[in-house]
Amino acid sequence: MSTAAHQVFWILRIGFAVAPILAGIDKFFNWSVQWPNYLAGWINDIMPGTGQEFMYVIGGVEILAGLAVLFAPRVGALFVAAWLAAITVNLLTANPPEFYDIALRDFGLMLGALALWRLALAVAPARRDRTLPSRPW
Numbered sequence: 804m805s806t807a808a809h810q811v812f813w814i815l816r817i818g819f820a821v822a823p824i825l826a827g828i829d830k831f832f833n834w835s836v837q838w839p840n841y842l843a844g845w846i847n848d849i850m851p852g853t854g855q856e857f858m859y860v861i862g863g864v865e866i867l868a869g870l871a872v873l874f875a876p877r878v879g880a881l882f883v884a885a886w887l888a889a890i891t892v893n894l895l896t897a898n899p900p901e902f903y904d905i906a907l908r909d910f911g912l913m914l915g916a917l918a919l920w921r922l923a924l925a926v927a928p929a930r931r932d933r934t935l936p937s938r939p940w
Contacts, residue, residue: 809939812926815919816876819883823869830862841905843897872919877927880920887913 829835838861839847839854850857868886871879887909894906929935 806939808922808925809929809935812876812919812922813939815880815915815922816872819880819916819919820869820873823865823872823883823886827862827865827867827869830858830865833858841894841897841902843893845896846893876919876923880916880923884913884916884920887916 830838833855838858842854842857847854847857864886868879868883871882873879891906891909891913894902894909926935
């Protein structure tokens with residue numbers, strides 16, 4: 804595994820740990836946006852409680868996803884990718900075409916999470932074989 808790939812692994816790992824944790828925390832406070840406004844009507848109809856109450860659950864899941872990437876990137880990256888796929892479907896079906904731009908962004912983020920997963924699969928054997936650079940920087 805090259806130094807560049809090792810650096811990319813750490814950049815993605817840090818990004819996909821921090822971003823979901825911060826977004827998850829924001830679901831509890833709605834500092835950046837009113838999150839229930841992004842919830843597709845059909846999802847709101849099948850979930851118990853209000854949209855904001857569901858956002859509390861989503862916030863908890865996002866915090867867990869970020870922690871999973873931080874401590875177990877091979878599992879966490881797939882978790883984040885699946886979560887971003889679900890968010891993309893939600894955005895594509897929430898008041899079409901109002902959120903298509905955000906859905907496209909989250910689809911791109913999903914591809915980044917899949918790239919992190921692939922790199923994470925390469926890190927473990929490289930550590931074991933001692934071919935991984937001692938420091939990514």
